[in-house]
Amino acid sequence: MSKVVVVGAGIVGLATAARLAARGDDVVVVDKEDGVAAHQTGRNSGVVHSGLYYSPGSLKAQLGVAGSRSMVAFAREHGVAVDVCGKLVVATSEEEVLRLRALHERGTANGIDGLRLLAPEQAREIEPHVACAAALFVPATGIVDYRGVCDVLARQVRESGGEVRFGVRARAARDLPDGVELTVEDGEPLRADALVACAGLYADRFARASGVDPQARIVPFRGEYFELAPGAAGLVRGLVYPVPDPRFPFLGVHLTRMVHGGTHAGPNAVLALAREGYRWRDVVPADVLDALTWPGLWRLAQGNVGTGAREVVRSASRRVFARSLARLVPEITAADLVPAPAGVRAQALGRDGRLVDDFLVVTGPRQVHVVNAPSPAATASLEIARHLERQVDAALARA
Numbered sequence: 253m254s255k256v257v258v259v260g261a262g263i264v265g266l267a268t269a270a271r272l273a274a275r276g277d278d279v280v281v282v283d284k285e286d287g288v289a290a291h292q293t294g295r296n297s298g299v300v301h302s303g304l305y306y307s308p309g310s311l312k313a314q315l316g317v318a319g320s321r322s323m324v325a326f327a328r329e330h331g332v333a334v335d336v337c338g339k340l341v342v343a344t345s346e347e348e349v350l351r352l353r354a355l356h357e358r359g360t361a362n363g364i365d366g367l368r369l370l371a372p373e374q375a376r377e378i379e380p381h382v383a384c385a386a387a388l389f390v391p392a393t394g395i396v397d398y399r400g401v402c403d404v405l406a407r408q409v410r411e412s413g414g415e416v417r418f419g420v421r422a423r424a425a426r427d428l429p430d431g432v433e434l435t436v437e438d439g440e441p442l443r444a445d446a447l448v449a450c451a452g453l454y455a456d457r458f459a460r461a462s463g464v465d466p467q468a469r470i471v472p473f474r475g476e477y478f479e480l481a482p483g484a485a486g487l488v489r490g491l492v493y494p495v496p497d498p499r500f501p502f503l504g505v506h507l508t509r510m511v512h513g514g515t516h517a518g519p520n521a522v523l524a525l526a527r528e529g530y531r532w533r534d535v536v537p538a539d540v541l542d543a544l545t546w547p548g549l550w551r552l553a554q555g556n557v558g559t560g561a562r563e564v565v566r567s568a569s570r571r572v573f574a575r576s577l578a579r580l581v582p583e584i585t586a587a588d589l590v591p592a593p594a595g596v597r598a599q600a601l602g603r604d605g606r607l608v609d610d611f612l613v614v615t616g617p618r619q620v621h622v623v624n625a626p627s628p629a630a631t632a633s634l635e636i637a638r639h640l641e642r643q644v645d646a647a648l649a650r651a
């Protein structure tokens with residue numbers, strides 16, 4: 253039995269902690285907030301992604317496809333709200349139809365069952381209000397209550413003899429000859445045999461502070477949402493997505509029925525001015541400086557000034573936001589949109605200006621740091637936990 257400290261009570265940290273605790277490890281989870289899922293996990297779209305989009309062979313494809321199945325099974329087993337309602341990806345131009353076909357091929361290569369390319373009238377049998385040139389129906393996509401999943405995982409950690417401590421901010425980890433020490437703010441250091449860091453928006457900073465090169469910097473991209481007003485709720489039955497732009501890791505604003513009711517519209521993607529910058533007025537100068545001093549940001553900006561500016565305009569104008577949605581469902585207008593809480597994505601950006609596409613884990617002698625766990629990491633979390641368990645074992649074997 254090993255003693256393992258896990259930083260972060262988001263879904264990745266908790267899934268990993270539950271897995272390690274179940275096999276008999278002595279596990280302590282620490283999170284700076286006062287409950288589970290306070291950041292990305294509790295502020296996402298609540299979608300169980302099928303694994304459609306990811307490069308075959310990538311961790312995202314492998315863990316995403318397996319994770320879509322294990323997440324649904326886990327939720328059903330533990331009574332967490334889940335609904336495998338399927339989704340429609342909607343192409344609105346001939347150029348998008350070509351990309352939709354490529355997506356169909358990629359999904360098939362990733363082993364996703366039941367994908368169906370549809371003509372417009374077939375698409376309207378599923379979503380009567382969409383306008384499209386063609387659509388792809390993805391039956392394996394679902395919606396779930398990720399907070400509910402986290403509550404179960406935290407309970408499992410405790411039932412296996414582990415602890416989940418809230419209000420504990422981790423400062424840095426340090427390798428010792430016979431273990432690892434985690435210093436925390438306002439508390440005694442914690443000693444363990446190994447440490448797993450799943451610190452989301454602070455992943456790179458915590459790795460650096462702990463003497464591990466994260467190989468990238470986290471750039472916070474806020475995703476803003478609206479909710480469809482009750483009068484417009486009938487315009488969408490399930491999930492309606494655009495064909496994503498292959499140059500970006502985000503899926504484009506979409507319409508998502510939430511598992512506890514209501515339909516979310518969004519998220520867009522604007523650079524946030526704080527790691528946990530949920531509103532434009534949330535500005536942390538150190539976070540802004542952190543981003544601006546990273547050469548990768550300038551390299552990314554060079555080719556994407558127009559896209560960035562359009563995102564800012566869409567963030568400022570409900571009318572422009574509604575216009576993006578109306579490409580999918582033409583009856584939607586600005587009057588149908590009610591603001592809803594935003595989320596911030598932790599997206600790793602390389603020094604060369606490339607957004608890190610795949611999940612990224614870096615290790616130190618007794619440390620395992622999850623540096624890049626963007627979407628579909630919530631879907632894939634139970635599989636990421638399995639992957640991290642192997643990394644912990646490798647770290648312990650090395651030590």
Ligand SMILES: Cc1cc2nc3c(=O)[nH]c(=O)nc-3n(C[C@H](O)[C@H](O)[C@H](O)COP(=O)(O)OP(=O)(O)OC[C@H]3O[C@@H](n4cnc5c(N)ncnc54)[C@H](O)[C@@H]3O)c2cc1C
Pocket residue numbers: 259260261262263264265266282283284285288289290291292293294295296297298299300301420421422423450451452453454458475519594595596597598622625626627628629630631632
């Ligand atoms: C807008 C949005 C929509 C998304 N939609 C989907 C979706 O539909 N489906 C999907 O699969 N994925 C989606 N994702 C991605 C998914 O939410 C994330 O990939 C996933 O939640 C990452 O989980 P995590 O545990 O790594 O990070 P987080 O949930 O961010 O958890 C990290 C935790 O670490 C804690 N922490 C950080 N630093 C410290 C410290 N120093 N000390 C102590 N604690 C610390 C934080 O408080 C936090 O609780 C979306 C993300 C966003 C933002």
